[in-house]
Amino acid sequence: MSIPDPPSGILDAQILDPEPDAERLAAFQHLAKCRENSGKKIIVASADALSHPAPAPLQLASSLLHLRTGQECAPDSLQQQFLAAGLEQVSQVHARQQFARRGGILDVFPTQAVDPLRLEFFDLQLDSLREFDLDSQTSIRRLDHAELILTSPVMENRICDWLFESDTIIALEEGIKNADMIFTDSPSGGALMVEAYGTPFAHFNAGDFVLQEAQQDTVFHHINQWLAEQWTIYIAAGSEGERERFRELSGTQLPESNYRFLDLSIPEGFVLRSAKMAVLSLGELLGRPQPSGGNNRLRRLEKVRSHAAATELDQLNEGDLVVHADYGIGRFRGLTDGENGEEELSIEYRHESTLHVPIDHSHLISRYVGVGGKTPALSRLGDGRWGKVRKSAETAIMDYAARLLRTHAERDSKHGYAHPADSRWMWEFENSFPFTETADQAQAISETKADMESSQPMDRLICGDVGFGKTEVAIRAAFKAVTGGSQVAILVPTTVLAEQHWRTFRERMSDFPIRIDLLSRFRKPSEITDTIRGVAEGSVDIVIGTHRLLSGDIVFHNLGLAIVDEEQRFGVKHKEQFKERFHQVDLLSLSATPIPRTLYLSLMGVRDMSTIDTPPPNRIPVHTSVCSYDERVIRDCIRRELERGGQVFFLHNRVQSIEIIRKRLLELVPEARILIGHGQMAREDLEEVMHTFVEGKADVLLSTTIIESGIDIPNANTIMIDRADRFGLADLYQLRGRVGRADRRAYAILMLPRDQVSTGDAKKRVSAIKQYTALGSGFKIAMRDLEIRGAGNLLGTKQSGHIAAVGFDLYCQLLRQSVEQLSGHKVRRRVDVVFRAGFIVFSESRYQEADDEKLPAYFPAEYIQDSKARVAAYREMASLTSLEELHAFESRLKDRYGPIPRPARNLIKVTRLRFEATMASVETVEIRGDRLMVQRNGGFLMVNNRQFPRLRSKHPSSMLSEAIEWLESLNRP
The missing domain is CATH 3.30.2060.10 (Penicillin-binding protein 1b domain)
Structure with a gap:
């Protein structure tokens, strides 16, 4: 432990x-x-x-x-x-x-x-x-x-x-790099003195092939020497693929009976001479770095951004902006009792007019979430403008859905290249992955491979946060394409990202004869010429580059897969170019901005998408701290990071004063190498700065927010944010995500002016940051904000305008309905049956005044005590579309609030009655006296040859149950 x-x-x-x-x-x-x-x-x-x-x-x-x-x-x-x-x-x-x-x-x-x-x-x-x-x-x-x-x-x-006196303490001096590791005995009386030494194999580098003949001879010569001296040899290998690879390489030189495999991953091996024992890291022997630490790390609060309903985000607070599908944007003013005895939602509109919405119509109301943070004007009841706004949005959304479906159909009608099924090499390659795939990462890989094996050209989008494993999906797809006999082009928005991908792909595929080249302005002209020739001749298997890949002089010998990273960051011109260039090959796009689940569901069937919402299991959470601006803290934090060989981001978001900050940082930490990066620099100069920092040739990057978040710099594990109070929670979340990519602890320090930490509005901001720091509701709100930005990126500027006009949730509803309608599917709509029964009271306050013969049907305040949660429960029930959803809702109620009381059980029965009526195409159900009156298509319906059947029971609860049975009989064959 x-x-x-x-x-x-x-x-x-x-x-x-x-x-x-x-x-x-x-x-x-x-x-x-x-x-x-x-x-x-x-x-x-x-x-x-x-x-x-x-x-x-x-x-x-x-x-x-x-x-x-x-x-x-x-x-x-x-x-x-x-x-x-x-x-x-x-x-x-x-x-x-x-x-x-x-x-x-x-x-x-x-x-x-x-x-x-x-x-x-x-x-x-x-x-x-x-x-x-x-x-x-x-x-x-x-x-x-x-x-x-x-x-x-x-x-x-x-x-x-x-510790007990008999316990042994072994202290490892971490400061001695690439040298013998010295273990000492316990000062409390333990008698152990052990010396452990590094292995002779610690300096093999990954190339196109690792363990080439000279290196193999060195490894097996040492191992056989140890065996001759009666040593015990252990090979630490974290996956079956690695073990199989070592068996192939060792062959007859080292029979498996001479060593034992250990099922674990360690970054470096060690030798205990006194015990005649060697523990060798297979990742070290194969030239691949291994993750340190076990696989049993605690499950963390950051573990999953759940697709389940984020209940706090769905709850309505008094004063929240809401959208009513029929009446427009208003302000929620709470629950009230209506004239007919039902609880109602009160919504304020322009000129202080009020709309009262019955609880069973609360599905028509959603929180208003726009794009860009602008506050919209309230709608005016009865002036017709909202109808025009909604109609305009519906028309645009229908056109957008039609365009998506047309593009999807055109791609499906084309005949592309069907990649062969997985080979043995593919199995070995996948098993050499040093981490355990998350469930949604594994699903994304499976979906991508299935698309590639189809004869229709693939067009799949992989969405997920930075560091969640999208690149591994791309690597698997590229490996599958190359081993199937085709070439791969990887298009990225910046040269720095291109270099990063080039290193990552080469390292992952170093055991296999795959040539991976880079087209970048940081490469020599002769290397670029050689790469272009290799692409044309087919000797280059994978080529990585910026929009230079779209140039006319790049001719592929046999292109089978194109991968586009950060698609939304390319301009319209480049997007059109690569659609034209890659229209008949498989296309895999990656986006580092998460998108909302509602949008994902709305686009199902018109856009092949995979979402990765789970961080890697060994991800160590970032320590997040909030403090007042203090130069001692700045100095100590930078020195602490430099002492452990790391790098620092220092974020100062004002170009005018960034040079002053640089001079002050140099006075505080004169030994630090400091670079400046900001948006007013020329693109080439900014790329040069990033290239230098990524290469580890600088210690501190002093920058504005312009520095791209897609770059993975595992060695940069401290970020200091000056004037954190000027950033929104979503911005802070993204900035914090720049660190914490490696297997070492990362730090985010949010600094505020000293006089604002505990006064006025700034105190509220600190409180919000505190929630964010603790990964509470503020974190969820930040994620919601980020996802809405992601939706804007994915849908484009024109659609973002319609999101702002009608709100994001209503936009997604309309988009889903348009897609289902154009696809010829039955549009799933919420139940909208009129039900009347004079003996049912739908309000708690009215029931307390009513006689004992009445039947209560509501969520009692004693059962769901928080009014926001009670409104959310009403809205969730009103939006259900099937009996299965109703049963699941009932289970959640029991789980969260305990045994369901009689009034809530009755309300659920009323909802069930509505579902039974809907399945029988009934529009109105009324219980008048002891008669059941059912209307379909405007006329009263005969039930068991009787127009108004008489209910046997006189008790309200039994009458309701009997009415449900009558409606069920209409649905029987």
């Missing part, structure tokens, strides 16, 4: 990311269990982690709250414990140290837990214990027991206090 590093101790920060402390507490809790059970354990920790204060074992034990299903436990008492421990009571849990109470359900997010917990009680007994997902708020797994750390214990001890 590992003890994570503590948060950066050099920061006098007002706000710190809580995740590192949570991870450390979870590690100590795990260690306590090992001590208790006398379990054997290897503990790995850095010097920082060891020296940082830790809780005493007994103190940690006293901080734990043990819970087990079936135990006697009063929820009121537990709630008081949470409050006494300083937990914040909220309506919905979205961050650590929060809890929420909903009747017999308690949600809590303890300090050290990976996921929040849901405790469900039956009277005074803990009936169920579940972990739940923060985004969807639904349970993800059941537990028999759990241990909660409600408050962080006092940190006055060291990790050494956790």
